[in-house]
Structure formats: C-alpha cells, structure tokens
Amino acid sequence: MSKVYVAVIGAGGVGKSFISQLNAYALRSKKYTISTILISRSSKALLSKDYSGLNLTTWESDISSSSGVKPPSFPDETLKFLTSAPGPMILVDNTSSETIAEEYPRFLSSGVHLVTPNKKGFSSSLALFKAIYAASEAQNGGYVFHEATVGAGLPVLSTLKDLIDTGDEIVKIEGVFSGTMSYLFNSFAPLSPSGAEKSFSACVAEARELGYTEPDPRDDLNGLDVARKLTILARLSGLLVTEPTSFPIQSLIPKPLESAASAEEFLAGLAGFDGEMHKVKTTAESEGAVVRYVGSLDVGKGEVSVGLRNFDRGSTVAGLKGSDNIISFYTRRYGERAMIVQGAGAGADVTAMGVLSDLIKVLERLK
Template identity: 70%
Template sequence: MSKIYVAIIGAGGVGKAFISQLASYSSRNPSLNITPILISRSKTALISPDYSGLSLSNWASDLASATTPPPAFPTETLKFLSTAPGPVILVDNTSDEAIASSYPQFLSAGIHIVTPNKKGFSSSIDLWNGIYSAAKNGDNANGKGGFVFHEASVGAGLPVLSTLKELVETGDKIRKIEGVFSGTMSFLFNSFAPLSGDNGGKGFAECVVQAKELGYTEPDPRDDLNGLDVARKLTILARLSGLAVPSPTSFPIQSLIPSELETAKSAEEFLEGLPRFDGEMTKKKTDAEASGSVIRYVGSLNVERKEVKVGLESFAKSSSIAGLQGSDNIISFYTERYGANPLIVQGAGAGAEVTAMGVLGDLIKVVQRL
C-alpha cells in the first residue's frame, strides 16, 4: 500500500499518549506505511519537508530541542498537507476552536481528520453543517472530501458516538439519552453524595478541592462547574440524533458556580470563597436522601420532546447512574427497539490514555477506508 501520511497537532497529555499508541500500532502493522510528517505544538514543530517521515522513537526529545515554528495555520499547514504525495490524516489533539473552524477547508481539500476536539462539532450549527457538507462521510454528494471522525469528543475511548450512529443508521428510533458525561462531575458527586450517605463530613467545597488536587478538574474548577463541557457533549449527541441544536448555550445549563464567585480573579480566590455556599448544596443532598435518592450532575436529551438540559437530578439509589463509581461515565440510550431497558455504555470517560485510544481508533477507521 502507498504511504499514509499523518500530521499531528497537539503534543500534550493526549498527544503524547496518542503518538505512543500510534508508534506501537505502526510497528505491529508495518505494511500500512503510516508516515508521520508533522508533530506540532503551539510554538515549535517537527516537520518532514520532503515527506520522508519523522521518527516516533525519539520525537519527544527532538521536539523539546526544536526551534522551528509550526507552519501558519491554516494556510501554510493546508498547503503542506495538500501537496503530500498520498493520503493525509490530520490528527487534532487540541481543544482549539480556531483550528476546528478550519476543518471544512481541510476536508474539502481531501484531507482526513480525526480528533477529540469538541469545538468543531458543538459550536455553531453552521460550522457543524460546513464540516459534514465537506466530509466524505457526510453530506458531500461528490464524495471528494476527507473522512472525519470524532469518537473521543464524547466519552473519550467509550463507543458512544459509534453506538448512536449505528442505532440511527439501522433505523432505530432514539427516544432519550441520559447520563453522566463528565469524569470530573462523576468523581465529585460520588465523593460528595455517595450511596452510603457517609462522605466523612466533607462539604461540597472540600470535595471540589480534593478533585482538583487529584487532577480531575481543570486548573480552574469553574471550567468544569459551569456545565459547558457537558453541554457541548449533549449538543453533539443531539445533532447526531437529528435535532439541529443551534449552540451549546441554547438550552438550560445549571451552573454550580455561585453567582458571587463567577468574577473571582483566580482559581485560588474562587476556592477560598466556595465554602461559604456549602449549605445550599448540602440541602440539595439531604433533600434527595430524605426520599431515598442521591444527586448527580447529568445531561439529558429527549428527542421526542426536542428537549436538552444539563444539571442536577435526583436518582433512586438502585439506579445505574446512582451506582456509578469513581470518575466513570455512563450513557443510557432509550430507543424503540430496546424498549424500557436502555442500552448502556459505561466506563472511563476521561484520561489521556483512553482518549488517545479513541483517537487512534478513528485513525484506524480512516486507514481501513483507504
């Protein structure tokens, strides 16, 4: 088979794990001739200008000592990839909205895209339509565009999007999708409101601090507590289910940030002030416990009613959502064929290794189609 060229943007946690997994996959499948030609981060890059390929055995040290700036995006990057002597897969391991907004240009040029970046698929509906109009596996009638896959944009390595797509494509009717879509929120409420009802007396603020110290939250926990990350994932699921949701802020999102702390100047200032509001969250927890339930932060999508929402809900202690452990995600698909008992996808929905696995899985899908 002729070479398949791979360009990788983003070499942080997920990027490093992806490159490691790609190197292993390539060594197990040498006949595929997978050839990396670009590895870039924000200020430096490794480039193979003659398309002969980069070594993945010592890329980290090479990139650390590199002084070459990445090609300007999107113009120079698009030109470089478009003139490669074979098919090119662009792997976007960032969460950069500016990069995602250029996906239609790359797809129209026949460049394939795999990514965990939610921004391109959960921002404006116009960008969503632009991506899938340009993509070969979208609405492009002439079939000249590149393939695009973004399994890891919802649930990391969990088969959430592929499951939903298969349900829809085989003619099942999606009625409702509900679940815990955030590893951060999963850990936080499993700590704050465990099934046993005994969390050692920890208030909500203390649980947030613990989650941050263990690396479950963003550097500023407000980026998790505002609910936008979950809303983006629900937007993607809604659109794949046939609902043209305009944006991730076009439906109700319950923020867990007290209004008085929204303008805190730093994460530290926010965390200092958060204990003052523990009483509000404790009341929600005790009210749920009084009825034999627990509170969880969930996203729900009712296709029949065309309703999407994100926020706190109470669940019976016997429910699968209440019984979730650690930082796992759980997504329940209620469909016509599955009846009253949903199809459930559950497992680790965050972390560099599992996210990278989802990205590599998408790359393999492209390779198989090529």
C-alpha cells in the first residue's frame, strides 16, 4: 500500500469530526496507509517527529496531556516539518484563518497538497486566489481542493467544475447558501405557518441558542459569509470578482445596532426593529410569496448580489426545511430546468465529510 502523510491544523468542531472520519477511513482503506503526523490547535499540538504517525483514537487526551507541545511556528517550522516527510504530504486546514490562507501558495509550490473548508484564501483578494491556483498548477505544485468552502458536504464546486469541464456554459447560479439564513427565514416566514407567529428577533435568538449562528449573530446577518461563497463561485465561473464586498450585499443588521458592544446588547436592541422585518414578510405574503435570503450570480450580465428576495410559494426555495441549502445551476444545456443541489449545508459532520472527500480526491491522483 502507498503511504501518505497528513497534517491537520485546526481541531475544533469541524476538525474533531474530520479526524474521527479520517481515522475510520484509514482503518478501512486497502489502498493507502495514512500517517497523520501533526494535529495542531492554537496553543498545543501533537507531532510525530519520526513520521510514524499519531494515534487518532486517543489524540484528544494526548494533546491535553504532557504529550501536547507548543505548535511549530507557522509557516516556517511547519513547512520544514511537512516537506521533510518521506512521502506525499497533505495539509488539512480546518481553520478560518486568513493568515494561514495567505501562505497556501508557499505550501503548494513546495509540493504540499491542500484540502480546506477555509473560505479566506479563495474569497479574499483576487491576487491571493490567482496565486493559489498558479502555485498548484506549476510544475511539482500540490493539488488543492476546497469543496467545503461553499456547500459544506454538498457537491457544489465539483458540480460546477464538471459542468465547465464538459463544455457547458454557466448562465446563472442562485440559491440559499447559508444554513443560518435558511433556518432563520424558514422559521420567520414559514411556508405553512403553525402556532404563534414568531418575531424576527425571536428567531435570531432561537437560532443562536441552537448553535445555528455564530456567537455574535451579526457575523451571519451582515451577509458576508454568503458573499464569500458567491465570490468563490463567480471566480470559478470566470468572473474575476475583486473582493467579496465589490457587489451589493444586503445586511440585516439595523444601522444603529452595528456598533453594539456585545452580542447580548445587539439581541436586546433587535426587537425594536421587528416591525421593519414584519413589513417585509407581510408584503411578500400579499404577493403570494415568501421572503428568503439568497445569493445570485448572473454570468452573462456579470452581476453578483446577496440579499432578500420573494419566492413563489410553489418554488423549491420556498419549500426548504430547517437549515438546508439549495443551489440552482442554470446552464446552456439544462436550459430553464436548473440542475439543483440541495441538502444540509452546515454542521461539523457534513463539513468534515466534504473535507475528507477532498482528501480522498488527492489520494486518487497521487502516483
């Protein structure tokens, strides 16, 4: 069996799920021997200095015990350690760090393969996006896969790649790209109301309590997460969007609350603006529609936008449940009948599955 080496940076929610799934995959794999040589958190790490591999069953207790050491400095010590591995090396970045993402070209040009759910490298500056792919495509450059940056475990980027590679023409991509926003509006403006009507602020508070939002819900309500996903799709579709803020993004944060000192202060003040969101909902209902928070990419017009839109009650978007995502690909071949990818677009387990799927793609391409 071929031996491959793996380093994992970021072992929080997604990272823990990924390591568990990687361990199960490694145990059942008959083609590859997978040796995980680094698991790094912000303050402690596990290193297999002789490259024999770490125990992925006991890693959590090991990293908390005397076995845990200070992480190697990034990027220099980390890169030196990885490039000294006696075989193919895959770096898994499970963080959301822009500092780490800025070093992707350096790792890739050194032959280290990369898989990540970190959006920052692919949706921040256009120069970094181009540098990542240039490093990967250079002679002896590492492979790079980032399926989970847009749809967690949903096959969004791989579907887009297949459409483009087979010569189809992307006309438009639109849909609900945020599990948080999906849950919020499915609760606030349900297709089939049942029981007492909920205010928008109550829905936000409930979503936060259930763990669907970031600790500070403003990080979801500002629309930037969706904008980053649309930036990635736009760039891969041929629209060289300069920044995720270079197109219209409708923020759902009332301006007076943008500077609230804490998430609690923000939530306390949000109820004072429920009337505005109620009006948005009732206006949609008067048109036989429901309101949803969506992203839209029109390749032909070169337009990208993120914000609220009304959808006919019989539409697929209106019928979404829970925190599901739905992405519709309108292409020359498929015409008016879009190709639809739908399902859970958030959560540690499904995101980790997307990352592991990318790692397997790298394994399959190694010679």
